[in-house]
Amino acid sequence: MNKKIMLTGGGSAGHVTVNLALIPKLKERGWDVCYIGSHHGIERELIAQLKNVPYFPISTGKLRRYFDWNNFKDPFKVIKGTLEAYRLIKKEKPSVVFSKGGFVSVPVIIGAWLNGVPAIIHESDMTPGLANKIAMPFATKICVTFPETLQHVNEQKGVYVGAAVRDELRQGNADKGRAYCQFTNDKPVLLVMGGSLGSKRINDTLRANLQTLLSDFQIVHICGKGNVDAQLAEQKGYKQFEYVHEELPHLMAMADIVLSRAGSNSIFEFLTLKKPMLLIPLSKGASRGDQILNARSFEKAGYAKVLMEEELTDDSLLDAIYTLYRDKDEYIRRMQQSEATAALNKLLTLIEEAKNK
The missing domain is CATH 3.40.50.2000 (Glycogen Phosphorylase B;)
Incomplete structure (x- = not known):
């Protein structure tokens, strides 16, 4: 069965670090890994250092909670990015999409949903960010770092996994x-x-x-x-x-x-x-x-x-x-005395389960 995963997330290093932790673990388990990010975000610089991880840039616009003239044109960038992500997912045929969040992830999660590909979101903060809030209805599972975050997400989709830290x-x-x-x-x-x-x-x-x-x-x-x-x-x-x-x-x-x-x-x-x-x-x-x-x-x-x-x-x-x-x-x-443990194995299990559905 196809074991190909498409990762996404960017805008800041925090939206990439969990992906960086997952990639070597996924490769050890026989997954082919590719990445969708923005044209100029830090995610492109970080993923470029990895071998055998194809990077696909798409258009993305920032979604703001405050007034800015760019708010009038950025939705069109998101629409363009969604079409680009849809075509990429259709062409690459991943069995799972995994998102760490950030504005670039919204077109990718919607593109996965349009292609019928299961998508898993990881939310690091106690309350979901705007990008993840928009993407959540289109996701299969929503993984959270703080137990308190479960009250902010769909109870049928929410999964507490804890903190994912790079080995x-x-x-x-x-x-x-x-x-x-x-x-x-x-x-x-x-x-x-x-x-x-x-x-x-x-x-x-x-x-x-x-x-x-x-x-x-x-x-x-x-x-x-x-x-x-x-x-x-x-x-x-x-x-x-x-x-x-x-x-x-x-x-x-x-x-x-x-x-x-x-x-x-x-x-x-x-x-x-x-x-x-x-x-x-x-x-x-x-x-x-x-x-x-x-x-x-x-x-x-x-x-x-x-x-x-x-x-x-x-x-x-x-x-x-x-x-x-x-x-x-x-x-x-x-x-x-902390009981905070690495979440990588939990995430890997959820990814394998999503592939098999």
Whole structure:
């Protein structure tokens, strides 16, 4: 029987990471894998690094909750993308489509439905994003990371699977991370991640307090595309990268504490690796508030310290970082008691079941 799967998801690294975790597992089980994404999204860059995973770009438009003149033309891009996805699925004949979300996924899920191909959606956040909300009626199964999310989806389609984390993240080597950054063993390491798109507010506040922090920490800063500060390139104890690929497991392994946004994929990765985290979620004004819910959930469980972006100042950032480091052993102890487990095997089982229906 045909074992071909078409994956989709993009717009940010968070909409690709679960797919990256699934691909090697699918290949081990004999699946042919291909990918539908946008023409210029980060998913194209990430999937291009994989061997034997054909990538098919389609048109996509952003679906906004606020007024923008592009709202009048982007629906036509979505319609065009749906026709392109429909034709691709008809030609490639996958037995299953798997979506990680993002705006590019909407045409693909609808295209799968039009072709009679079962489609599985994975939702990472506590409440479904707009793209997944639109796509859900056309999906066969909706997998969720938080149990609370089941109340927001069709009860006949919803499946709680937990957090899906890439195996390679567990293979990190702290010594390799330090060698890569030219760090020493005599100071703890603060890993700063603003998400694949970066965060200007976090970047600017961190750099404004760099000299103070460097007296006690070595800092590796993943700051997002176009956000590297050339004037700080030679600063001892501070390494900055736009984005990190194969070195990320080593950087995570050497980190003593982490400062990050509160995207679901990232925070579950930190939880899996037992990294105490300071979370600065995207503000409600800049998002639908999903990161705030994620962060509060982890704060309540004792896995993270939370600093709201509206409260981010030089003093509050320094206080939060030093407090987190002081209490890091207590955070690690609570994370060791966590029952959060990798969801990859559950997802693989659902994919196999969808193929056989």
